[in-house]
Amino acid sequence: MARRRYLIIFLMFVVIFINYMDRVNFAVSIPAIRQEFGFDLHQIGKIAFVWGLAYGVFNFPGGWIADRLGLRWGMVVALGWWSxxxxxxxxxxxxxxxxxxxALMGAGEAPIWPYNAKTANSxxxxxxxxxxxxxxxSGQYVGPAVGSLLAGWIxxxxxxxxxxxxxxxAGLLVLPFWIVIVRDRPEQDRRLSAGEREIIGNRSTASESADWAGIxxxxxxxxGVGMLLIYLTFGYVLFTFLYWVPSYMFYTFHMSILKSAVWSSLGSVLGFAGFFLSGPFNDYLVRHFDRLTARRIGAALPMAIAACCVVLSLLTARSGAGQMTAILxxxxQLAMNTTVGAWAVSIIDISPNQASTGFVYGIFNGVLNVMGAFNSIILTSLASTYGFPLAFGSALAFMAVFxxxxxxxxxxxxxxxxxxxxxxARASIPAAPR
Incomplete structure (x- = not known):
């Protein structure tokens, strides 16, 4: 039996992979950019903040735009823009x-996760x-893993x-493949077999509109309040460990740019493993527990492990053990990303209908990324005053609220x-004609 849905999901992975390669080169290039332009660390933090704020703010309309334009042409606009x-x-x-x-780059990248939610939903x-x-x-971590090494070499x-x-x-090269392969919904794809359409089980949303009462x-x-807090706190934790490890290694342990990139790519590899395992792990939990219990186990247990690793990293950094700190x-990143299949997918679970998924997800993800933008200001201020180890330690407070x-x-x-x-709502939508 054909597995066309896997091809769509794989292409979504490629787009996210490219997206996060496009982000990590700034972190790797910071020492060279500072040398050429004379920027201090506060100015670098402000550049990162402006990107992050635009990215976060445009998540709010970005989710709505994803619902209106659909997967196929909406992604073409977004990917072309940020590239x-x-x-x-x-x-x-x-x-x-x-x-x-x-800022303009960040605005174009904003709908990427609403599109991923819509891909999984549809x-x-x-x-x-x-x-x-x-x-x-998981392209969120494969991108930085490859991108850190490649950017460092370049x-x-x-x-x-x-x-x-x-x-x-590289992003522009992906566009024609996306146009040819992707359709908004399964019933629009004539290449999809009847058997696979039955497995997917989704129904036509052609006559469906956003459920504002449900929203x-x-x-x-x-x-909703609890999920907003989860997205808010995870935004700070994510941006801390996803973007600032190269600077941590460079300024704390005086590694070269290339060596800093190599050690930071370890976190990207482990983060990818956590992301990749998170889905099957949380689907397993849902099959064996009621949905809320499964989501709680899948989110809380790995995050508690992540917090323990942060504490240990403070001790190894204090002793000057750079390589052990990078491993921790x-x-x-391995542990915190194992949580994603629990709390992030819950937004798909509670979105009132398919036509509202992008909008609802965009609001929650916007909160995450606005906090991620402020992370740049907070972290660089803490790092300038207390050093990167204690700046990274600030993530513990956000993990506790999570x-x-x-x-x-x-x-x-x-x-x-x-x-x-x-x-x-999903069950009440009539089946599309075949």
């Missing part, structure tokens, strides 16, 4: 130019939802400018009500 501004980055000749180009069977979401989303061999130009060009029910429930920071939210704020009554409402 062009990635290529334009080396031509920003002043601090104001850096702010403008990075193209994966319900029993495969966590796996589809996290396997595609910076040393050809200059930092070429890492932006070549990475942006309000999501955000004004205890579950990598283990943090754990309280998933275990105590989200309640069974509102969570179950939202899930049942979403299931009823």
């Amino acid at each position: 062009v501004f990635t290529i334009a980055t080396p031509f920003a000749g002043s601090l104001a130019g850096w702010y403008a180009v990075r 193209w994966a069977a319900p029993s495969e939802r966590s796996t589809a979401y996290t396997w595609a989303g 910076v040393v061999r050809f200059g930092w400018q070429w890492s932006f130009i070549l990475f942006g060009a 309000r029910a999501v955000f004004f429930s205890r579950t 920071l990598g283990l943090v 754990l309280v939210s998933i275990l105590f704020i989200i309640d069974r009554a509102s969570y179950t009500s939202l899930v049942e409402r979403a299931q009823h």
Whole structure:
């Protein structure tokens, strides 16, 4: 039997892979950029903040745009936009130019995760939802793992400018493949077999519109408040360990740019493993526990392990053990990403209907990324005053709020009500003609 849905999910992985390659080259190039432009660490933090703020803010309309334009042409617009501004980055000749180009790049990248949520919702069977979401989303870590090494080599061999130009060009090369292969929904793809369409089980959303009453029910429930706190706190944790490890290694242990990139890529590899395992792990939990219990186990247990690794990294950094610190920071990324298949996929579970998935996910993901933007300001301020080890240690406070939210704020009554409402809406949509 054909597995066309896996091809769609794989192509989503490729897009996310390219997207995160386009981001990591800035972190790897920071020492070279500072040397050429004379930026201090605070100014670097502000450049990262402007990108992150634009990325976070445009998640809010980005999810709605994803619902309106659909997977096929909406992604073409987004991928083409951010690739062009990635290529334009080396031509920003002043601090104001850096702010403008990075903000425009961030705005184009904003819908990437709403699109991943829509891909999992539309193209994966319900029993495969966590796996589809996290396997595609694991490009978030494969991209930096490959990108850190490749960008480090390009910076040393050809200059930092070429890492932006070549990475942006890679995004443009993906566009024709996306146009040819991807359709918004299974019923629009004539190449999809009847057997696979039955496995996916999704119904036509051609006549479906956003359920605004259901959307309000999501955000004004205890579950909605708890999920907002989870996204808020995970945003700080994610951006800390995803983007700032190269600077941690360079400035704390005085490693070279290339060596810093190599050790930071270890975290990307382990983060990928956590992301990749998260989907099957959480789909397994859902098969053996009720849905809320499964989501709590899948989120809380790995995050508690991540917090322990942060504490240990403070001790190894204090003793000057750079390599052991890098390993522990990598283990943090392994553990924290194992949580994603639990809390991130819960948004798909509680979205009132398929036509609302991008909008609802965009709001939650916008909160995550706005906090990620402020992470740049907070982290660079802490690092300038106290050093990178203690700056990274600030993630512990956010991990604690994450754990309280998933275990105590989200309640069974509102969570179950939202899930049942979403299931009823999907079941009530008439099947598409074959």
